[in-house]
Amino acid sequence: MxxxxxxxxxxxxxxxxxxxxxxxxxxxxxxxxxxxxxxxxxxxxxxxxxxxxxxxxxxxxxxxxxxxxxxxxxxxxxxxxxxxxxxxxxxxxxxxxxxxxxxxxxxxxxxxxxxxxxxxxxxxxxxxxxxxxxxxxxxxxxxxxIANHFIECAHAHSSNTRLQKNGSATLASSAATTPSNGQQAVSSSQVSQEYNLDGMGIIDKMVLDYLHLPTSIKQEQGISQNEIAQKLKISQEKIAEAMRSLEAQGEVYSTIDEFHYKSVKA
Incomplete structure (x- = not known):
């Protein structure tokens, strides 16, 4: 890419x-x-x-x-x-x-x-x-x-550190322009190793941040997957996958049914 x-x-x-x-x-x-x-x-x-x-x-x-x-x-x-x-x-x-x-x-x-x-x-x-x-x-x-921004950060980080190692003071393009040597940009999997929080995926982090909002914490019955999908503009399939991941990590738990969740720390 x-x-x-x-x-x-x-x-x-x-x-x-x-x-x-x-x-x-x-x-x-x-x-x-x-x-x-x-x-x-x-x-x-x-x-x-x-x-x-x-x-x-x-x-x-x-x-x-x-x-x-x-x-x-x-x-x-x-x-x-x-x-x-x-x-x-x-x-x-x-x-x-x-x-x-x-x-x-x-x-x-x-x-x-x-x-x-x-x-x-x-x-x-x-x-x-x-x-x-x-x-x-x-x-x-x-x-x-959001994912694109992290990829852009990783690309700039990779380019600039490589330039420093090569002894060059030339500034890598901060606007994420195409490298002149045609080298491919850093992949999203590489980004996750450095820029995700404690190994947590970007969507997982977005979901957890939403569950930590004061308005979400006040909801005793928890927040529905459908609401989170609508608010974050992410497909329900991806939200369900994030919920399974967060539940496995002990970050969230289901409440009134398998589609409503609250954060463990909320």
């Missing part, structure tokens, strides 16, 4: 203006930097760039702009900004989206706890804690986009 940038970078359904960040200088720096697909685990493990304190090193590459896919938690709305946490299965990171006008406010109303989103933003460290200042965000409509 070859990578094309259009596979991953469709136009966001709501994107901030050029003034999304209060600092004009930050916007100029942002626009001059390439975009990197990353996971939270990579951000947490990144080291500071020696030549630029605003950048971080991931796989030996200086990173400023990042794109991330994950589930929203702990949304907090204030007058000037909205903060929330993104959980992508490898960890959690805080995010901030500045609000400049009524359109921004309306767009961010779509942002609710428990939905999957794609965010574009830049990395920032404040009081020793890393976060993402978001300037573009949109809901994920197709769960395949």
């Amino acid at each position: 070859m990578f094309e940038s259009s596979q991953f970078d469709s136009t966001p359904s709501f994107v901030s203006s050029q003034t999304a960040d209060p600092s004009p200088s930050a916007a100029k720096i942002r626009d001059a930097q390439p975009m990197h697909p990353v996971t939270v685990k990579q951000i947490v493990g990144a080291s500071s760039s020696d030549d630029d304190k605003s950048n971080f090193l991931i796989d030996g590459i200086s990173v400023y702009n990042v794109k991330l896919v994950g589930m929203v938690f702990d949304k907090t709305t204030r007058v000037t900004d909205v903060s929330f946490v993104i959980d992508d299965g490898t960890g959690r990171i805080g995010c901030t989206r500045w609000v400049n006008d009524a359109q921004d406010t309306q767009e961010l109303e779509e942002l609710t706890d428990g939905i999957y989103v794609r965010v574009h933003g830049y990395l920032k460290s404040f009081k020793g804690k890393r976060q993402i200042v978001v300037y573009a965000i949109r809901p994920v409509k197709d769960y395949n986009e």
Whole structure:
């Protein structure tokens, strides 16, 4: 499978203006930097760039702009900004989206706890804690986009680490463009070894995250497979397979019948 940038970078359904960040200088720096697909685990493990304190090193590459896919938690709305946490299965990171006008406010109303989103933003460290200042965000409509993002991350990781081993400082394409040597991209099975949570499959993690939502926990009778399939836009067959896997791992249990489940930890 070859990578094309259009596979991953469709136009966001709501994107901030050029003034999304209060600092004009930050916007100029942002626009001059390439975009990197990353996971939270990579951000947490990144080291500071020696030549630029605003950048971080991931796989030996200086990173400023990042794109991330994950589930929203702990949304907090204030007058000037909205903060929330993104959980992508490898960890959690805080995010901030500045609000400049009524359109921004309306767009961010779509942002609710428990939905999957794609965010574009830049990395920032404040009081020793890393976060993402978001300037573009949109809901994920197709769960395949989540798997694609992890494949893209693995491809970039493989390309960049290979370049470092070869002693090259050339930046691997962060937009997941086709490698010039025609090499095939990393397979989804390879992705699961590094980027899945404790060996848990992507769909399993999505289902478990949904069962951990406050609204799901309140349902004493459990959540039906049909509801989860509709909310996550995944086939009932795949949801049933995920439930069997989670039940075998001791993560969930059935309640009123074999089609309703609750998380063991909820």
